[in-house]
Amino acid sequence: MTSNLDFAQVTKSFTDAKTGTTVTAVDGMTFSIAAGERVAVVGPSGCGKSTILNMASGLYQPTRGEVLIDGRPVTAPRPEVGFMLQKDLLLPWRSIVENVEFGLEERPLSKADRRKRALEELTRMQLGEFADSYPHQLSGGMRQRAALARTLAIDPEVVLLDEPFSALDAQTKLILQRHFARTLARSGVTCVLITHDLNEAVIMADRVIVLSGRPGRVIDDFRIELDEPVDPLTRKFDPASAVYARRLFDLLHLGDDDEMVA
Ligand SMILES: Nc1ncnc2c1ncn2[C@@H]1O[C@H](COP(=O)(O)OP(=O)(O)OP(=O)(O)O)[C@@H](O)[C@H]1O
Ligand SMILES: [Mg+2]
Known part of the structure; x- marks a missing residue:
């Protein structure tokens, strides 16, 4: 849809x-x-x-x-509607994978499925190994990729x-584009x-x-x-x-x- x-x-x-x-x-x-x-x-x-x-x-x-x-x-x-604002709005107290899970929390998904979906999108963004890091531990470009993963993880319309x-x-820009x-x-x-x-x-x-x-x-x-x-x-x-x-x-x-x- x-x-x-x-x-x-x-x-x-x-x-x-x-x-x-x-x-x-x-x-x-x-x-x-x-x-x-x-x-x-x-x-x-x-x-x-x-x-x-x-x-x-x-x-x-x-x-x-x-x-x-x-x-x-x-x-x-x-x-x-998935949106990614100009300044990345990752929540500093959540790990990267928890940030990506954020938009999925309103969905009727089990905890395990939510995690699976978030990790899938992070891996696509080449951030799989940083799933358990926190936003301040990532570079600006990595945070931007995490925000993009969060936007796409909800399969928006x-x-x-x-x-x-x-x-x-x-x-990285060309890979992600x-x-x-x-x-x-x-x-x-x-x-x-x-x-x-x-x-x-x-x-x-x-x-x-x-x-x-x-x-x-x-x-x-x-x-x-x-x-x-x-x-x-x-x-x-x-x-x-x-x-x-x-x-x-x-x-x-x-x-x-x-x-x-x-
Ligand atoms: N929340 C706000 N409160 C007051 N003024 C605002 C607010 N948001 C935007 N503006 C004003 O509206 C105008 C347009 O801002 P906007 O951020 O939409 O521009 P932009 O085209 O995205 O610029 P840029 O390319 O630099 O990101 C600016 O003059 C800005 O100061
Ligand atoms: Mg702007």
Whole structure:
């Protein structure tokens, strides 16, 4: 089972209780993601990408408009939605395997089955031998992998990922991108991937939504059509990838002087 995700005229503003100053992070955002689609969201720093994910995961409510999963407004986190926030939220007092088990605790699984499922996902992330370590004993990239394992362990219908591969070295990044792409293809899960890496957007997604600077608005939304549908490595070396990446660089004015690098 997979689910669709809709943003309908969504605006999100934050008001500072002390000063009364209001910042509009996202303004009038409308898009529709079909069940099973893999969509990358790119845009300059501070344009509201994490805010979008926080609303889709039910952690924030929109100021105006609606966020819907399968046509139902998202008012709180839902068990079928796996999300990995930008800062990894591993619980420091739980071991790595216990962290991965966390999302499984609401499922009707025996303790042994829960452990088995968590270890399976950790092994896929090449973290099997660190199952009994604690978050502070892992490197940043390892913690990121553990958080990704926790997100995938629940076999979600929708996954929301905020820069999941950003703290990884190039080699580990490619290994995990391939594993992740295969997992998505196998399960047909709907995916929203936020990334600063425009090449990653092209090799990991079927579609890219491009946002303006704050307040974030959709400035482009297009499909990525490469001969290889899944494998990021093959997609990376397809010359057509460079054409899509160039389009993104141009949209975000990354070739211009004095622009802040996104
Ligand atoms: N909880 C919050 N309280 C107040 N302001 C917030 C909150 N969350 C986000 N903002 C503001 O909303 C704007 C968008 O922030 P957001 O984190 O969504 O940006 P982003 O696109 O994810 O940036 P980055 O690429 O740097 O991660 C920023 O101006 C930020 O200060
Ligand atoms: Mg962010």
